[in-house]
Amino acid sequence: MTCSARIECQTAGPEQTMSLGAALGDMAAPNDVFGLTGTLGAGKTCLVKGMARGLGVADSRRVISPTFVLLRRYEGCLTLYHFDAYRLDDAEAMEDIGCAELFEAGGVSVVEWADHVDGCLPPEHFRVSIRVTGSSRRDFAIEGVGDGPSDRMEELRHRLAPWSADS
Amino acid sequence: MMVILGIETSCDETAAAVVRNGLEGLSSVVSTQYELHERFGGVVPEIACRAHVENTLPVVQTALEEGGVGLEELDAVAVTTTPGLIGALLIGVTTAKALCWALELPLLAVNHLHAHIYAAWLSGEEPTLPAVSLVVSGGHTSLYLTHDRLRHELLGGTVDDAAGEAFDKVANILGLGYPGGPPIEREARDGDPAAVDFPRSWLAPDSADFSFSGLKTAVLYHCLGQNASKRDIETAEHAPGFVADVAASFQEAVVDVLVGKAFDAVERHGARSLIVGGGVAANGHLRNRLEREAARAGVSLHLAPRRLCTDNAAMVAGIGYHMLRAGEVADLAVEAHP
Numbered sequence: 001m002t003c004s005a006r007i008e009c010q011t012a013g014p015e016q017t018m019s020l021g022a023a024l025g026d027m028a029a030p031n032d033v034f035g036l037t038g039t040l041g042a043g044k045t046c047l048v049k050g051m052a053r054g055l056g057v058a059d060s061r062r063v064i065s066p067t068f069v070l071l072r073r074y075e076g077c078l079t080l081y082h083f084d085a086y087r088l089d090d091a092e093a094m095e096d097i098g099c100a101e102l103f104e105a106g107g108v109s110v111v112e113w114a115d116h117v118d119g120c121l122p123p124e125h126f127r128v129s130i131r132v133t134g135s136s137r138r139d140f141a142i143e144g145v146g147d148g149p150s151d152r153m154e155e156l157r158h159r160l161a162p163w164s165a166d167s
Numbered sequence: 168m169m170v171i172l173g174i175e176t177s178c179d180e181t182a183a184a185v186v187r188n189g190l191e192g193l194s195s196v197v198s199t200q201y202e203l204h205e206r207f208g209g210v211v212p213e214i215a216c217r218a219h220v221e222n223t224l225p226v227v228q229t230a231l232e233e234g235g236v237g238l239e240e241l242d243a244v245a246v247t248t249t250p251g252l253i254g255a256l257l258i259g260v261t262t263a264k265a266l267c268w269a270l271e272l273p274l275l276a277v278n279h280l281h282a283h284i285y286a287a288w289l290s291g292e293e294p295t296l297p298a299v300s301l302v303v304s305g306g307h308t309s310l311y312l313t314h315d316r317l318r319h320e321l322l323g324g325t326v327d328d329a330a331g332e333a334f335d336k337v338a339n340i341l342g343l344g345y346p347g348g349p350p351i352e353r354e355a356r357d358g359d360p361a362a363v364d365f366p367r368s369w370l371a372p373d374s375a376d377f378s379f380s381g382l383k384t385a386v387l388y389h390c391l392g393q394n395a396s397k398r399d400i401e402t403a404e405h406a407p408g409f410v411a412d413v414a415a416s417f418q419e420a421v422v423d424v425l426v427g428k429a430f431d432a433v434e435r436h437g438a439r440s441l442i443v444g445g446g447v448a449a450n451g452h453l454r455n456r457l458e459r460e461a462a463r464a465g466v467s468l469h470l471a472p473r474r475l476c477t478d479n480a481a482m483v484a485g486i487g488y489h490m491l492r493a494g495e496v497a498d499l500a501v502e503a504h505p
Contacts, residue, residue: 039396040336041384045327065328065380067336068306069178069252073505096216097254132393 007156009140009163010133017043017138020163021050024128024142027152027159028055028108030078035114035121038130043138044112047128048082055080055108066112070097079107086113091120124148139165169242169491172266173484174227176259177251177279178306181222184480185234185241189488190289193234195474195481198222216254223262230480238270245275245487247282248497249504251306256503264499275487276497279478280307281319283444285486286471286479288316294469295439299432303425303453304445304477305331305346310375310432313442316489322432323375330421331447333379337386337417340400341410351414352450358408358415363389365420367427375432377424386417422453426460433466444471446478 011017024034028051036044045065052060055076066072066084074080081102088094094117103109103122114121124146131139142160144150157164168188175182184195198218231238246263248256267274284300300311300319308331309324328336331348338347343354365385368378387395390413391403405413425447433441443457448471461468475482490496 039387040340040400041380041387045380049327061326061376062324064325065332067332068304068329069250069505071252071505073253097252135388135393 005153007142007153007160008165009142009160010165011043011138011140011163013136014043014046016163017046018050018053020140020160021047022054023159023162025051025054025080025108027156028078030106030108031104032108033103033122033125034108034110034128035125036110036112036128036130037115039132042130042132044130047130048080048110048112051108051110052076052080079105081105081107081109083109083111084113085111085116088113088116091117093117094120169488170236170240171275171484171487171491172227172230172241172244173277173480173482173487174223174244174246174259174263175279175282175478175480175483176219176223176255177247178255178478180478181219181226182478182480182483183223183227183230184484185230185236186481186484186488189485190291192289192481193236194230194232195479196226196230196233197477197479198226216252216258219255219258223258227262238266241270241272243273243275243487243491243496245277245483245490247279247483248276248501249278251279251503251505253503253505256505260501260503264501268499273491273496274499274501275490275495276501277483277486277490280309280311281317282482282486283471284311284313284319284442285316285489286444286475286482287442287469289475289481289485290469290472292469294442295467297436297438298440298442298469299429299436299438300442300444301425301429301448302445303330303443303447305329305335307445308377308379308425310428312432312436312438316486317493317495322436323377325377325379326370327378327380328383330377330379330425331445333383333417333421334447336383337414340387340390340403341405341413342403343410343414346446348447348450351418352452354411354414355418355452356411356415358411358413360415360419362412363416365389365416367420367424369424369427373431373435375428377428379421382417382420386413389413418450418452422450422456425453426456429457430460430464430466433464438466440467440469442469444476444482446476449473449476
């Protein structure tokens with residue numbers, strides 16, 4: 001398994017975080033899996049709202065936290081499976097809700113609190129870590145895990161240039 | 168006379184109930200995992216689906232026994248088919264279908280949120296219609312215009328976190344355990360609701376939508392600063408007075424928004440009454456504020472009975488009776504929808 005260099009991005013508020021998410025959603029391909037980490041209030045659900053917009057979900061405003069129900073599903077150009085592992089404490093619990101099957105169902109899967117369920121993500125996935133750096137500022141580190149995602153990092157870097165932390 | 172078995176497995180709770188004529192509860196059994204949740208510090212140790220498989224038949228059997236009703240006395244089976252966690256819903260739906268097929272009974276496919284609204288009828292009062300209905304729980308915060316028991320038009324809902332989720336997450340920040348509603352209400356009794364001026368999110372002036380994510384984050388920043396990790400949250404220690412003040416101020420902010428938006432909607436739609444259900448509707452402070460505001464505004468208020476606010480199957484069997492009378496019977500091929 002290879003792990004390519006990270007892409008680092010910054011946003012200054014929920015609107016920008018959603019735009020960054022939209023760019024991620026727009027480049028997402030069938031069976032892509034994104035694991036999100038970051039503390040309470042970091043903006044994980046906000047990023048997924050943007051991803052839904054990028055995936056063409058008609059009413060992405062209605063993308064809401066799946067903490068209580070564990071999984072929500074939205075129809076766009078591709079189906080978005082929005083998992084939330086906040087209330088889970090191991091990969092087995094995640095497998096119980098059928099994640100393995102859904103990861104390969106042709107849609108795009110996003111797992112909030114992915115660090116709670118380490119080991120249930122497929123060998124190839126994208127890892128997005130969010131860090132709070134101010135009341136509305138956030139740092140994003142995006143990594144491709146496995147050959148497929150690693151090979152797409154250059155394209156992704158290009159797409160995410162507007163939010164690049166280096167520019 | 169019609170006796171209906173209700174089954175509810177949309178999220179954490181496995182529930183079954185027997186209700187006669189839509190109002191008379193013969194039994195209502197809920198198998199909660201709260202003790203387990205609490206012991207594991209707010210995290211579900213064993214996920215809903217597996218627990219539902221183990222719980223459903225014993226819970227159904229207990230509901231029938233406690234109701235003193237045999238399978239042959241049932242007139243229909245009502246089951247929650249949407250919304251919820253698909254794997255969890257499927258277990259209730261499959262059980263209900265199997266019973267209906269074997270006993271040759273009509274199957275009633277119930278919307279979980281409509282059932283929460285129907286819980287207000289189980290108080291024995293008859294709301295004047297049209298009404299505005301607020302369903303406020305761990306997974307939902309939605310306003311409806313209720314035309315009759317079975318017809319609800321969605322006016323708005325949360326755009327991020329549900330109110331109940333905010334209670335759970337703030338309780339976690341304050342080290343109060345899971346579920347968060349009861350301990351926050353308890354702590355808030357000794358606190359000053361004006362101690363911290365937490366933000367109230369009204370969104371657009373006429374919006375029937377809700378947003379509680381910013382409030383949750385504001386509480387976190389107030390308690391632990393901006394860079395708190397999950398581990399910091401788990402290990403933090405707070406002075407008792409501080410916890411009480413934050414709990415009271417947070418609860419006040421949630422209640423202000425829920426009450427404000429609910430009565431705005433009543434006025435905007437010329438509704439005659441306000442119906443409130445869902446787990447958060449068990450909160451005593453919310454109930455008091457709703458009652459005060461209803462008296463002031465001259466609106467008739469219909470709260471779901473406290474024990475029927477959280478997920479249960481009596482509300483499912485109850486609304487099922489009206490679906491049966493209206494001929495809204497489901498095909499045995501009906502599917503669960505997340």
